[in-house]
Amino acid sequence: MHYTPAPPDPKAPPVRINLLSDTQTKPTPAMREAMAKAEVGDEQVGDDPTTNELNARVADLLGKEAAVFMPSGTMCNVAATLAYCRPGDEILAHATAHIIAREGGAHAALGGFQITPLPGDDGQFAPETFRAALHPRTRYQPLQVLVSVEQTANIGGGTIWKKAALDEIVRIAKAHGLATHMDGARLLNATVASGISPRDMTAGWDSAWIDFSKGLGAPIGGAIAGSRAFIDDVWRWKQRLGGSMRQSGVAAAACIHALAHHVERLADDHANARALARGLSQINGVEVQAPETNLVFFKPDGAGVAGDRMVAELRKRGVMLAMMDGRIRACTHLDVTAAMIDEAIGHVRDIVRAA
Numbered sequence: 001m002h003y004t005p006a007p008p009d010p011k012a013p014p015v016r017i018n019l020l021s022d023t024q025t026k027p028t029p030a031m032r033e034a035m036a037k038a039e040v041g042d043e044q045v046g047d048d049p050t051t052n053e054l055n056a057r058v059a060d061l062l063g064k065e066a067a068v069f070m071p072s073g074t075m076c077n078v079a080a081t082l083a084y085c086r087p088g089d090e091i092l093a094h095a096t097a098h099i100i101a102r103e104g105g106a107h108a109a110l111g112g113f114q115i116t117p118l119p120g121d122d123g124q125f126a127p128e129t130f131r132a133a134l135h136p137r138t139r140y141q142p143l144q145v146l147v148s149v150e151q152t153a154n155i156g157g158g159t160i161w162k163k164a165a166l167d168e169i170v171r172i173a174k175a176h177g178l179a180t181h182m183d184g185a186r187l188l189n190a191t192v193a194s195g196i197s198p199r200d201m202t203a204g205w206d207s208a209w210i211d212f213s214k215g216l217g218a219p220i221g222g223a224i225a226g227s228r229a230f231i232d233d234v235w236r237w238k239q240r241l242g243g244s245m246r247q248s249g250v251a252a253a254a255c256i257h258a259l260a261h262h263v264e265r266l267a268d269d270h271a272n273a274r275a276l277a278r279g280l281s282q283i284n285g286v287e288v289q290a291p292e293t294n295l296v297f298f299k300p301d302g303a304g305v306a307g308d309r310m311v312a313e314l315r316k317r318g319v320m321l322a323m324m325d326g327r328i329r330a331c332t333h334l335d336v337t338a339a340m341i342d343e344a345i346g347h348v349r350d351i352v353r354a355a
């Protein structure tokens with residue numbers, strides 16, 4: 001779980017406007033039809049044709065030699081660090097990174113790795129900050145093996161790492177013998193918003209993955225791409241973690257459908273996020289971070305309503321969202337329309353007026 005749900009209220013009306021997370025999307029009828037028709041086999045022995053097709057598509061999309069379907073984005077991150085690092089090794093990532101804050105300590109529990117949190121605004125660290133955190137290879141210090149970035153940076157506000165910064169981080173990492181990993185839970189939000197292709201955005205990165213169960217609207221799964229040798233290692237960890245599947249083509253078909261039909265439309269989610277931010281910023285005292293993609297972070301405290309009270313009041317009106325690290329996060333996705341955005345803004349305005 002990567003958000004704090006509003007306290008359950010038995011009298012709360014049904015949720016009509018779900019801004020909690022892009023993980024909340026339900027598969028569309030067309031997606032369910034694609035799933036029903038999927039050709040399937042035994043994924044664990046490499047025999048599921050639909051999953052194999054998805055893997056080939058993701059490898060091509062991200063410009064890597066190979067890719068493997070995983071049950072979740074979290075398992076993409078966990079299997080990747082397990083493939084790269086040995087116990088005691090050091091990973092560098094932003095202080096708000098999902099691998100630090102929201103994976104149950106998996107990288108320490110399962111791998112014995114230490115993750116050094118790097119500071120920086122909006123979920124991103126400057127290449128200079130990364131360079132300054134590198135130390136010589138002595139027997140006293142942990143081996144620095146891996147640097148990881150999130151594209152987009154979730155807690156940072158759904159911000160997009162600039163291509164120039166990504167390139168510079170790769171250059172520094174290579175010069176110091178570190179591997180590079182991109183947590184691409186919302187990578188395609190970044191590529192659609194920036195116009196940079198996924199292949200170019202991940203160029204130079206040893207591994208990158210995309211999540212199908214976020215804005216792409218599939219019920220399950222992520223896929224991680226890299227060199228063939230790396231993906232072989234990830235496959236071993238997937239097996240060890242119990243992530244190998246059987247007739248996974250039913251799920252993979254939803255992901256293939258999402259790649260065909262739900263990528264370009266992420267631009268609609270971004271337009272809805274901008275409209276939401278614009279509306280909220282017109283309410284006196286509400287502080288809004290300008291969105292770059294589909295996440296809108298805001299603080300209503302200046303308008304006399306504490307964040308958790310705003311969340312509770314909105315829930316009474318059928319609008320669901322949550323606090324995340326001290327601010328309210330609203331997330332636009334496939335199941336959120338422009339009319340819902342207007343209605344949600346109206347509710348926030350009413351709650352502020354009544355306060």
Ligand SMILES: *Cc1c(COP(=O)(O)O)cnc(C)c1O
Binds near residue numbers: 073077150183213221
């Ligand atoms: C959601 C998320 C993940 C984990 O993906 P799941 O599919 O929910 O396991 C990893 N990193 C970031 C940045 C995320 O937002």
